[in-house]
Amino acid sequence: xxxxxxxxxxxxxxxxxxxxxxxxxxxxxxxxxxxxxxxxxxxxxxxxxxxxxxxxxxxxxxxxxxxxxxxxxxxxxxxxxxxxxxxxxxxxxxxxxxxxxxxxxxxxxxxxxxxxxxxxxxxxxxxxxxxxxxxxxxxxxxxxxxxxxxxxxxxxxxxxxxxxxxxxxxxxxxxxxxxxxxxxxxxxxxxxxxxxxxxxxxxxxxxxxxxxxxxxxxxxxxxxxxxxxxxxxxxxxxxxxxxxxxxxxxxxxxxxxxxxxxxxxxxxxxxxxxxxxxxxxxxxxxxxxxxxxxxxxxxxxxxxxxxxxxxxxxxxxxxxxxxxxxxxxxxxxxxxxxxxxxxxxxxxxxxxxxxxxxxxxxxxxxxxxxxxxxxxxxxxxxxxxxxxxxxxxxxxxxxxxxxxxxxxxxxxxxxxxxxxxxxxxxxxxxxxxxxxxxxxxxxxxxxxxxxxxxxxxxxxxxxxxxxxxxxx
Amino acid sequence: xxxxxxxxxxxxxxxxxxxxxxxxxxxxxxxxxxxxxxxxxxxxxxxxxxxxxxxxxxxxxxxxxxxxxxxxxxxxxxxxxxxxxxxxxxxxxxxxxxxxxxxxxxxxxxxxxxxxxxxxxxxxxxxxxxxxxxxxxxxxxxxxxxxxxxxxxxxxxxxxxxxxxxxxxxxxxxxxxxxxxxxxxxxxxxxxxxxxxxxxxxxxxxxxxxxxxxxxxxxxxxxxxxxxxxxxxxxxxxxxxxxxxxxxxxxxxxxxxxxxxxxxxxxxxxxxxxxxxxxxxxxxxxxxxxxxxxxxxxxxxxxxxxxxxxxxxxxxxxxxxxxxxxxxxxxxxxxxxxxxxxxxxxxxxxxxxxxxxxxxxxxxxxxxxxxxxxxxxxxxxxxxxxxxxxxxxxxxxxxxxxxxxxxxxxxxxxxxxxxxxxxxxxxxxxxxxxxxxxxxxxxxxxxxxxxxxx
Numbered sequence: 001x002x003x004x005x006x007x008x009x010x011x012x013x014x015x016x017x018x019x020x021x022x023x024x025x026x027x028x029x030x031x032x033x034x035x036x037x038x039x040x041x042x043x044x045x046x047x048x049x050x051x052x053x054x055x056x057x058x059x060x061x062x063x064x065x066x067x068x069x070x071x072x073x074x075x076x077x078x079x080x081x082x083x084x085x086x087x088x089x090x091x092x093x094x095x096x097x098x099x100x101x102x103x104x105x106x107x108x109x110x111x112x113x114x115x116x117x118x119x120x121x122x123x124x125x126x127x128x129x130x131x132x133x134x135x136x137x138x139x140x141x142x143x144x145x146x147x148x149x150x151x152x153x154x155x156x157x158x159x160x161x162x163x164x165x166x167x168x169x170x171x172x173x174x175x176x177x178x179x180x181x182x183x184x185x186x187x188x189x190x191x192x193x194x195x196x197x198x199x200x201x202x203x204x205x206x207x208x209x210x211x212x213x214x215x216x217x218x219x220x221x222x223x224x225x226x227x228x229x230x231x232x233x234x235x236x237x238x239x240x241x242x243x244x245x246x247x248x249x250x251x252x253x254x255x256x257x258x259x260x261x262x263x264x265x266x267x268x269x270x271x272x273x274x275x276x277x278x279x280x281x282x283x284x285x286x287x288x289x290x291x292x293x294x295x296x297x298x299x300x301x302x303x304x305x306x307x308x309x310x311x312x313x314x315x316x317x318x319x320x321x322x323x324x325x326x327x328x329x330x331x332x333x334x335x336x337x338x339x340x341x342x343x344x345x346x347x348x349x350x351x352x353x354x355x356x357x358x359x360x361x362x363x364x365x366x367x368x369x370x371x372x373x374x375x376x377x378x379x380x381x382x383x384x385x386x387x388x389x390x391x392x393x394x395x396x397x398x399x400x401x402x403x404x405x406x407x408x409x410x411x412x413x414x415x416x417x418x419x420x421x422x423x424x425x426x427x428x429x430x431x432x433x434x435x436x437x438x439x440x441x442x443x444x445x446x447x448x449x450x451x452x453x454x455x456x457x458x459x460x461x462x463x464x465x466x467x468x469x470x471x472x
Numbered sequence: 473x474x475x476x477x478x479x480x481x482x483x484x485x486x487x488x489x490x491x492x493x494x495x496x497x498x499x500x501x502x503x504x505x506x507x508x509x510x511x512x513x514x515x516x517x518x519x520x521x522x523x524x525x526x527x528x529x530x531x532x533x534x535x536x537x538x539x540x541x542x543x544x545x546x547x548x549x550x551x552x553x554x555x556x557x558x559x560x561x562x563x564x565x566x567x568x569x570x571x572x573x574x575x576x577x578x579x580x581x582x583x584x585x586x587x588x589x590x591x592x593x594x595x596x597x598x599x600x601x602x603x604x605x606x607x608x609x610x611x612x613x614x615x616x617x618x619x620x621x622x623x624x625x626x627x628x629x630x631x632x633x634x635x636x637x638x639x640x641x642x643x644x645x646x647x648x649x650x651x652x653x654x655x656x657x658x659x660x661x662x663x664x665x666x667x668x669x670x671x672x673x674x675x676x677x678x679x680x681x682x683x684x685x686x687x688x689x690x691x692x693x694x695x696x697x698x699x700x701x702x703x704x705x706x707x708x709x710x711x712x713x714x715x716x717x718x719x720x721x722x723x724x725x726x727x728x729x730x731x732x733x734x735x736x737x738x739x740x741x742x743x744x745x746x747x748x749x750x751x752x753x754x755x756x757x758x759x760x761x762x763x764x765x766x767x768x769x770x771x772x773x774x775x776x777x778x779x780x781x782x783x784x785x786x787x788x789x790x791x792x793x794x795x796x797x798x799x800x801x802x803x804x805x806x807x808x809x810x811x812x813x814x815x816x817x818x819x820x821x822x823x824x825x826x827x828x829x830x831x832x833x834x835x836x837x838x839x840x841x842x843x844x845x846x847x848x849x850x851x852x853x854x855x856x857x858x859x860x861x862x863x864x865x866x867x868x869x870x871x872x873x874x875x876x877x878x879x880x881x882x883x884x885x886x887x888x889x890x891x892x893x894x895x896x897x898x899x900x901x902x903x904x905x906x907x908x909x910x911x912x913x914x915x916x917x918x919x920x921x922x923x924x925x926x
Binding site (some may be wrong): 045048049051052053054055056057058059060061062071072073074075076077079080089092093095096100127128129132150151153187189193194195196234237238239255268269270272348350384386387389390391392394395396397398415416417418420421422467468469470471 | 538540541544557628670672701709857867
């Protein structure tokens with residue numbers, strides 16, 4: 001791990017200068033101010049039509065300055081760290097306090113020091129030539145798996161972010177976050193019909209990510225289930241029992257419930273859960289977690305983007321709503337400790353409560369028994385985008401593939417359907433939780449105002465009834 | 473505004489890159505400023521000031537290609553950045569199709585960036601106080617008490633002003649500028665109905681010129697959207713006529729636009745492969761790209777390659793007339809280049825069985841509801857997807873049932889499912905009630921025989 005000196009030198013500032021900028025930010029009588037220094041290097045390679053004929057790198061550098069007066073936020077940033085420019089940005093942000101009533105106490109946090117993603121091989125130490133053989137081998141491996149494949153695209157991207165955070169409580173927090181991702185897509189043609197499949201892996205780790213194990217996993221994933229995809233039809237739509245397969249169905253949890261647990265929506269009274277703290281909101285035995293401490297996970301951070309250490313937060317324990325997901329603002333408002341969920345896309349944005357790795361813990365049921373218990377329903381195992389209305393709790397998510405369940409058995413493959421429901425109702429309607437929790441390590445990105453890397457997970461679960469789109 | 477010093481930096485990048493091994497290069501310098509004011513329940517909640525400046529560098533070296541960007545514009549840093557970039561491009565695979573566009577095709581008249589009248593001079597006179605006043609003018613929180621059927625939970629209002637500048641220069645001599653201002657207001661209101669359920673609604677307005685932005689109705693419309701959902705009922709699954717409001721209608725056109733992109737066609741993930749000059753859509757359906765209309769959102773003189781845009785038909789009377797083909801894909805696919813993508817789509821008015829060419833007939837939401845008589849009016853989409861290879865789609869919807877041309881009640885938890893080409897071949901009407909502020913000029917739409925699940 002780098003020392004504080006490394007970061008101070010990188011951003012060309014001294015501790016005294018940090019204090020001067022913070023003092024300027026507080027000059028109109030604000031309650032709290034923080035500085036967020038960021039230096040990110042991005043790198044990407046694209047293999048298409050057999051050639052890595054596109055690639056590049058990108059640099060982003062700057063400092064975001066936030067000022068809080070009560071819960072009100074003033075925010076400005078500078079794309080360089082010269083004192084004059086930082087002072088100017090601090091003055092702009094400090095204006096929030098002018099003529100604003102009310103104040104609030106922001107308390108220091110006791111941080112546990114994590115090292116969740118030590119890099120064995122720093123991405124910054126390697127050029128494009130280090131990864132070209134991997135991309136070509138992966139393409140070759142995928143083509144070798146299925147003669148129906150006519151196109152393969154492979155993308156590799158990585159980033160390394162140096163962060164230094166300093167606030168008016170005197171807390172200086174520094175860290176370096178890596179993120180490496182590989183995604184593949186393949187186009188299959190059979191009897192004049194075209195299908196495409198995607199697979200991806202993303203981790204907070206160094207270039208040691210790139211290797212034979214990843215290559216095999218992605219090749220396996222991208223061809224898995226393609227026969228069923230060609231056979232798949234749309235089912236008759238309507239209300240039916242839905243069994244969610246382990247892993248990627250965690251997107252349901254993220255969209256349908258997770259956003260409604262974010263404390264900003266609750267503080268403003270907008271969430272469906274804003275008056276349900278301490279209440280039973282789903283069956284006993286159900287535990288819903290947002291976890292920033294999963295080693296190498298895409299959603300993890302040693303600290304959040306306010307300098308609060310990562311933790312594992314139970315939103316629902318044994319069916320009872322026990323916590324929202326807090327940044328410093330909402331934690332102060334509710335009089336609780338921040339949960340390490342203050343996250344942001346980059347220094348251009350102020351932090352807000354965001355999820356990290358959101359999952360439901362395993363239950364006791366055997367997944368085979370869960371399917372066997374369904375007379376008529378649908379089993380879903382591959383998802384893409386979802387959406388939720390926070391106030392109503394209404395959600396949808398798109399099922400790329402799955403199967404009909406008839407008399408306890410998986411029968412006809414299905415695809416390209418939407419499922420719609422109400423989050424709290426779906427939680428309350430959970431009839432069984434499998435013993436097979438799986439975290440999905442795909443390139444999930446949440447887009448609430450800003451884009452941040454997240455992940456999700458789920459054991460196999462059965463929901464009594466949801467609306468499934470289909471033919472009439 | 474982009475300064476002389478900054479245009480010099482952009483030109484320096486071209487000169488330095490070509491002097492150190494690049495065969496050709498393009499630089500795009502982007503600079504923007506945004507001031508935003510957010511109110512929560514009528515009180516100032518957040519003030520944001522943003523100022524961004526970055527350079528994108530497109531390098532062609534020894535038949536290879538790479539893209540790079542940085543917001544570090546100091547000369548010494550740029551020199552090492554460019555040297556590293558050239559070194560990286562040399563590691564990539566050769567691809568003879570990578571090159572700059574034919575200079576004949578590039579725009580020649582984008583000299584000031586203001587040719588399209590998208591810049592509002594009054595922007596320079598505004599200050600924090602005037603912007604805060606505008607933000608406050610959106611709010612209705614203190615004036616709205618609720619009623620028997622609902623109470624107001626929260627109101628969030630946002631007002632922002634921004635200016636975006638783009639300067640593009642390449643090693644063949646192309647030079648182009650684009651400048652535009654944007655004024656934007658937004659309101660989101662959450663209410664609690666008498667039955668305890670919460671509903672939220674939002675509305676936004678945007679304009680290139682300050683005088684064209686009306687903030688006063690934004691929160692009222694958001695409240696109307698929220699309150700309109702009270703009393704939702706499930707409607708039985710079945711095939712219905714579907715009317716789609718103008719503010720969300722673009723959702724059903726965007727899969728077609730994506731499928732017309734040469735990139736999707738070349739990668740065989742387009743359901744409109746081999747559709748050029750073929751009648752795929754109904755007679756009378758015409759989609760124009762009116763890229764060069766002064767003062768209108770989305771207008772631009774050149775695309776990201778510097779290629780001059782032109783006003784043209786994308787779909788004419790149901791036949792596909794143009795793919796979006798950039799220089800690279802033109803060479804790769806052996807077809808004529810066009811522009812990289814759509815600028816300002818305009819779907820021309822249409823009513824099945826009527827000839828609208830001879831008269832300036834208004835085709836509004838009311839016209840379309842009356843024509844359809846019974847069905848479901850879609851006012852919002854909630855998630856969903858369209859398979860790019862097949863065009864099969866499924867979208868969550870929200871809206872209202874209507875009967876005899878009149879809205880009866882809001883519907884709950886409904887999905888539409890089908891194939892996007894089939895859907896458009898069931899087009900009954902396309903309105904000309906375009907939202908003035910929208911880049912996509914798509915009016916009210918109506919389709920028959922749409923499959924709804926509930």
